[in-house]
Amino acid sequence: EPLLQVEGVTLQYKTTDHLVTATYRVDFEVMPGDRYILLGPSGCGKSTLLKAIGGYMTPVEGEIKLKGRKVTEPGPDRMMVFQEFDQLLPWKTVKQNVAFALTASGRATGTEAMDRAMSYIEKVGLAKFADSFPHMLSGGMKQRVAIARGMAMEPDILLMDEPFAALDALTRRKMQDELLRLWDDTRFTVLFVTHSIEEAIKVGTRILLLSPHPGQVKAELNSLPASE
Numbered sequence: 001e002p003l004l005q006v007e008g009v010t011l012q013y014k015t016t017d018h019l020v021t022a023t024y025r026v027d028f029e030v031m032p033g034d035r036y037i038l039l040g041p042s043g044c045g046k047s048t049l050l051k052a053i054g055g056y057m058t059p060v061e062g063e064i065k066l067k068g069r070k071v072t073e074p075g076p077d078r079m080m081v082f083q084e085f086d087q088l089l090p091w092k093t094v095k096q097n098v099a100f101a102l103t104a105s106g107r108a109t110g111t112e113a114m115d116r117a118m119s120y121i122e123k124v125g126l127a128k129f130a131d132s133f134p135h136m137l138s139g140g141m142k143q144r145v146a147i148a149r150g151m152a153m154e155p156d157i158l159l160m161d162e163p164f165a166a167l168d169a170l171t172r173r174k175m176q177d178e179l180l181r182l183w184d185d186t187r188f189t190v191l192f193v194t195h196s197i198e199e200a201i202k203v204g205t206r207i208l209l210l211s212p213h214p215g216q217v218k219a220e221l222n223s224l225p226a227s228e
């Protein structure tokens, strides 16, 4: 049973004088436990697709369904992690940042929120920094906090838009390795956007290659064996 179904989805932007077609009749399905990669050059519509799955944009054609139900608005069942580092509240500690997302959304309250926050902070290897403020952390560490926060919400699917793009090569490789281990252990379902073939092959279990020109070639590259 697919977790996410994207069926014939066309997405457009209206600008003052014209219409931009960002994706044209895209189809794919994400199964539970997949690390599904949307791969393609800049401008091929990856971010736009992610926004639509997040519920921030409505397809002009086609449908997006999560667990069989049509996606119509944003929700905590589809958490997004962006590439920017400045998404943490600077006056809250790492633990408070993660717990705040839980309490504000009603996913957990009080000590339960704090305990769950701490367990995900441990999972991304930042236990020692739970009481630090974001400004005390490096870029890579802040990004890990953002990922911990997204995962702590225990969404059906984690949507990530080039989450490692702003990291240096060494940090990126370390984060990929750590998250791969974590996702293998937890069987988290992840939908991941990248323009790096290397990253797609390393992190993904399935890769969808989007062509640079909407409405033209689109191929499901392969289905890689999940790393055990």
Ligand code: ADP
Binding pocket: 013, 014, 015, 020, 021, 022, 040, 041, 042, 043, 044, 045, 046, 047, 048, 049
């Ligand atoms: P990618 O994430 O693959 O780089 P995007 O989804 O950002 O691609 O963009 C897909 C297409 O939509 C591009 O042609 C881009 O210029 C256009 N686009 C993206 N955002 C907007 C916007 N806010 N207004 C108009 N056009 C946009």
Ligand code: ADP
Binding pocket: 136, 137, 138, 139, 140, 141, 167, 168, 171
């Ligand atoms: P950057 O993103 O600035 O390249 P990294 O995330 O790669 O930094 O961090 C480099 C190393 O330094 C990591 O092993 C990390 O654990 C450590 N580190 C980074 N910031 C701190 C800090 N504030 N306190 C202690 N260790 C840190």
